[in-house]
Amino acid sequence: MKSLYKAKIFHKRFLPRVNKFAYSGFYIRFSLEKIKELDSLLFSVNKFNLFSFYEKDHGYKDGSSLEIWAKDILEKQDQIFWVILFYKHFQNYWLRF
Numbered sequence: 001m002k003s004l005y006k007a008k009i010f011h012k013r014f015l016p017r018v019n020k021f022a023y024s025g026f027y028i029r030f031s032l033e034k035i036k037e038l039d040s041l042l043f044s045v046n047k048f049n050l051f052s053f054y055e056k057d058h059g060y061k062d063g064s065s066l067e068i069w070a071k072d073i074l075e076k077q078d079q080i081f082w083v084i085l086f087y088k089h090f091q092n093y094w095l096r097f
Helices: 031-037 066-095
Strands: 003-012 019-028 044-047 050-052
Touching: 019 031, 031 044, 031 066
Parallel strands: 044 050
Antiparallel strands: 003 019
């Protein structure tokens, strides 16, 4: 599934002096599992086109699969979630006594 959305992009810098601006743009939502199927007349993945998406510019930024990067991030988040849950469970247990 791919979808195109309109967006308002905001930037704000604090150094060396405060500067902020906003502009309109677009973003595309797509499944990382089907990234290779996104090629069309105007849009390409890892190839030059009017609109192009290069995997080397995202994730690990080494040209490796974004799907692998996303799964690694989610796995790390899952590990952090279970550590926090474990800590909270025993924290509540210890506070009962």
